[in-house]
Amino acid sequence: MKNGNLSINSENIFPVIKKWLYSDHDIFVRELISNGCDAVTKLKKLSLMGEFDEPDEPYRIDVTTSANDKTITFTDNGIGMTEEEVEKYINQIAFSGAEAFLEQYKDKATEEQIIGHFGLGFYSAFMVADKVTIETKSYKDGEDAVYWECKDGLEYSMKKCIKADRGTTITLYLNEDSYEFANEYRIKEVIDKYCSFMPVEIYYTNADEPQEDPKDATVDVDAKEVSDTADNAEDSKGPDADDTKTEEKKPEAPKPLNTTTPLWAKHPNDCTDEEYKEFYRKVFHDYKEPLFWIHLNMDYPFNLKGILYFPKINTQYDNLEGTIKLYNNQVFVADNIKEVIPEFLMLLKGCIDCPDLPLNVSRSALQNDGFVKKISDYITKKVADKLSGMYKTHREDYEKYWDDINPFIKFGCLKDLKFLDKMKDFCIYKNLDGKYITLPEYLEAGKEKYENKVFYVTDEQAQSQYINMFKAEGMDALIMTQTIDSPFITLLEQKNENVHFYRIDAELSDNFVGEELSEETAKEYKDKLTATFEKALDMKNLNVKVESLKDENTSSILTQPEETRRMQEMMKMYGMAGMDPSMFGQGEGETLILNSNNKLVKYVLDNPDSDNTATICCQLYDLAVLANRPLSAEAMTKFIARSNEILGILTK
Numbered sequence: 108m109k110n111g112n113l114s115i116n117s118e119n120i121f122p123v124i125k126k127w128l129y130s131d132h133d134i135f136v137r138e139l140i141s142n143g144c145d146a147v148t149k150l151k152k153l154s155l156m157g158e159f160d161e162p163d164e165p166y167r168i169d170v171t172t173s174a175n176d177k178t179i180t181f182t183d184n185g186i187g188m189t190e191e192e193v194e195k196y197i198n199q200i201a202f203s204g205a206e207a208f209l210e211q212y213k214d215k216a217t218e219e220q221i222i223g224h225f226g227l228g229f230y231s232a233f234m235v236a237d238k239v240t241i242e243t244k245s246y247k248d249g250e251d252a253v254y255w256e257c258k259d260g261l262e263y264s265m266k267k268c269i270k271a272d273r274g275t276t277i278t279l280y281l282n283e284d285s286y287e288f289a290n291e292y293r294i295k296e297v298i299d300k301y302c303s304f305m306p307v308e309i310y311y312t313n314a315d316e317p318q319e320d321p322k323d324a325t326v327d328v329d330a331k332e333v334s335d336t337a338d339n340a341e342d343s344k345g346p347d348a349d350d351t352k353t354e355e356k357k358p359e360a361p362k363p364l365n366t367t368t369p370l371w372a373k374h375p376n377d378c379t380d381e382e383y384k385e386f387y388r389k390v391f392h393d394y395k396e397p398l399f400w401i402h403l404n405m406d407y408p409f410n411l412k413g414i415l416y417f418p419k420i421n422t423q424y425d426n427l428e429g430t431i432k433l434y435n436n437q438v439f440v441a442d443n444i445k446e447v448i449p450e451f452l453m454l455l456k457g458c459i460d461c462p463d464l465p466l467n468v469s470r471s472a473l474q475n476d477g478f479v480k481k482i483s484d485y486i487t488k489k490v491a492d493k494l495s496g497m498y499k500t501h502r503e504d505y506e507k508y509w510d511d512i513n514p515f516i517k518f519g520c521l522k523d524l525k526f527l528d529k530m531k532d533f534c535i536y537k538n539l540d541g542k543y544i545t546l547p548e549y550l551e552a553g554k555e556k557y558e559n560k561v562f563y564v565t566d567e568q569a570q571s572q573y574i575n576m577f578k579a580e581g582m583d584a585l586i587m588t589q590t591i592d593s594p595f596i597t598l599l600e601q602k603n604e605n606v607h608f609y610r611i612d613a614e615l616s617d618n619f620v621g622e623e624l625s626e627e628t629a630k631e632y633k634d635k636l637t638a639t640f641e642k643a644l645d646m647k648n649l650n651v652k653v654e655s656l657k658d659e660n661t662s663s664i665l666t667q668p669e670e671t672r673r674m675q676e677m678m679k680m681y682g683m684a685g686m687d688p689s690m691f692g693q694g695e696g697e698t699l700i701l702n703s704n705n706k707l708v709k710y711v712l713d714n715p716d717s718d719n720t721a722t723i724c725c726q727l728y729d730l731a732v733l734a735n736r737p738l739s740a741e742a743m744t745k746f747i748a749r750s751n752e753i754l755g756i757l758t759k
C-alpha cells in the first residue's frame with residue numbers, strides 16, 4: 108500500500124477559482140481589503156501581547172486606481188510577510204495564514220476578529236487581473252522586503268526588494284473585461300457595498316489626478332480657526348475687495364471611505380436617537396424617518412449584533428420591500444439572506460452582524476445547517492419581544508405606530524406561527540369610536556349582545572349606513588380595511604374556536620329589531636312585498652325579508668351572507684377561470700330587508716297597484732344597494748333619471 112498527500116495542480120484549480128468560486132467579480136475588492144484588515148488586526152493583537160510596539164502613525168488601507176495604467180493598488184501598513192510566509196501562504200493555494208495565526212494565538216482572544224479563513228481570497232484578484240504583484244515587508248526586524256509577481260495565476264517569480272515601510276502593497280493589472288474597476292466612481296461604489304464598516308480606515312486616491320501635498324491639508328483645529336476667521340473677515344469686505352484669501356485656503360484632510368465602528372457594535376445604552384436615525388439615512392438612503400428600531404446585542408449562545416428598523420409605510424400600496432444587510436465581522440456578505448432572516452422580516456430595514464455565521468468559501472452564501480435556523484428564530488423572538496414590550500410599557504407609542512406596523516405584524520403572524528403565538532395578545536384593532544382595542548376586549552364588551560361574533564368594517568365610507576345603525580344600537584365593530592386583513596381574519600377564526608367574523612353588512616342582528624312580527628304577519632308581508640318588488644324591478648327570485656326595525660326611518664337594507672361574500676372575493680382574487688361567473692356573481696345570496704315600520708314600505712304594502720308604487724320600490728332597492736356597493740352603470744343612469752322624476756313630483 109502507498110500513502111501520500113493529494114496534491115492540487117494550480118493549472119487545473121485556477122480556472123475553477125477564476126470562474127466559479129465567487130459569484131460576483133467585484134468581490135476581489137472585499138477579499139483584498141479584508142486581507143489588509145486582517146494584517147492590521149494581527150499586528151494589533153501582537154502589540155496587545157507586547158510582541159510589537161504600537162506605531163505612531165495610524166493603521167490604514169489605501170486603494171489607488173489609475174484608469175490610464177489600468178491598475179488598482181491595495182496598500183496596508185499591517186503585519187506584512189516574510190519571504191517564508193509568502194512561500195507558505197501565497198504560493199500554496201488554500202493555505203490560510205489567518206488560520207495559522209489563530210492557531211498560534213488561540214488562547215489570547217481579543218475583541219477583534221480575523222476575517223480570513225479559507226486561504227483562497229487573494230486569488231480572487233485573478234478574476235479581474237492578468238498580472239498581480241505583491242510588495243511586502245514584515246513587521247519583524249531584519250527581514251528583507253519581498254517582491255512577488257504572477258501572470259495569469261500560473262507561474263510566479265519572487266525576489267528581494269527595497270521597501271521602506273512595513274506592510275503590503277498588492278497591484279492588479281486589470282484584464283480587458285475589468286477596466287471598469289479602475290474608474291473612481293465604480294471602485295468607490297464597490298468599496299461602499301462591501302467595506303462600509305470594515306474595521307480599518309480605507310482611503311482612496313485617483314492616481315491620474317494631481318495630488319495635493321499632504322502637508323497642506325488642514326488637519327489641526329488652529330489651522331481651521333484661521334481659515335474660518337479669514338472667511339468671516341471676507342464677508343465684511345464687500346464685493347469689490349481683493350479676493351486673494353480664497354487661494355490661501357487649505358484643502359481638507361482626506362476622509363476615510365468607511366466607518367470603522369458601526370453603530371450596531373456600540374452598546375445600545377451608548378447610542379442616541381439621532382445616531383440611529385443618521386445611521387439609517389446613511390445606510391438605506393431613506394430620508395423618511397424610521398418609526399422605531401430594535402438594537403440586537405447578543406453574546407451567548409452565539410454572537411450577533413445588529414439594528415432592525417421599522418420603516419414608515421405611507422399607504423398599503425407602498426413598496427413593502429425592505430433590506431436586511433448581513434455582515435460577518437463587519438464585512439458585508441449579502442442582502443436579504445433568507446436562511447438567516449425570517450421572510451416577514453424582509454419588510455424591515457437593517458443590518459445584522461454575526462461573526463459565527465457558517466459561511467461557505469465564497470463568503471456570499473451560507474452553509475445551511477441548524478445553527479442558521481437558530482439565528483433566524485432568535486431574531487423573530489427579539490422582534491416579538493420588542494413589540495410586546497412596547498405594547499406593555501409605551502401603549503401610546505404602540506397605538507401611534509400601529510397603522511404603519513400592523514400589515515407587517517399580520518404578515519409575520521401568517522408566516523410564522525411562533526410569531527403569532529407571541530403577538531396574538533398584542534394585536535389591536537380600531538373600533539367604531541376610533542379607539543384601539545384587543546380582540547378579547549371586543550369580545551368581552553359584546554358578550555351580551557353578540558357573543559363570539561366579531562363585526563368588522565372593510566370600507567368606512569361604503570358601509571356608513573350600517574356603522575350608523577350599529578352606533579345607534581350601542582354595538583361595536585372593528586375597522587379592518589387592509590388587504591392583509593382578509594387572510595388574517597381567517598387565521599384568527601382558526602386560532603379562536605367558536606369566534607366568527609362577520610362583515611358589518613353580513614347579517615341583521617336581532618338587536619335592531621323592535622317588537623317582533625308574528626310568524627303569520629311576517630309571511631303575509633313577505634309574500635306581498637316580494638311580489639310587488641319583483642314586478643317593479645322586473646326580477647325573479649328576489650330574496651326579501653320583512654323585519655320591524657326599531658328605527659322607523661330605515662326603509663331598506665341589503666345583507667349578504669359572510670360565507671358567500673368571502674367565496675366571491677376569493678374567486679375574484681384567484682380569477683378562477685372556467686367557472687360559471689353567475690355562480691358567485693355580484694350580489695349573490697343577497698337579502699333585501701324591508702322595514703315594516705317604515706312609512707314607504709307600509710305604503711307599498713297597502714297600495715301594491717298605485718301609480719307610484721313601482722317608482723318607490725325601484726328607489727328603495729337602489730338605495731339599499733347604494734348603501735352597500737356602487738350601482739352598475741346602467742342602474743346608476745336609471746337611478747338618476749328616477750331621482751329627477753321624483754323631485755319633479757315635489758314641484759307639482
Ligand SMILES: Nc1ncnc2c1ncn2[C@@H]1O[C@H](COP(=O)(O)OP(=O)(O)OP(=O)(O)O)[C@@H](O)[C@H]1O
Nearest residue numbers: 142146196203204205223224225226227228229275
Ligand atoms: N495584505 C496582507 N498582509 C499580510 N498577509 C497577507 C496579506 N494578504 C494575504 N496574506 C496572507 O496570505 C494568506 C492567504 O490569503 P487569502 O486571502 O488567500 O486567504 P485568507 O484571507 O486566509 O482566507 P479567505 O479565503 O477566507 O479570505 C492570508 O491568510 C495571510 O496570511
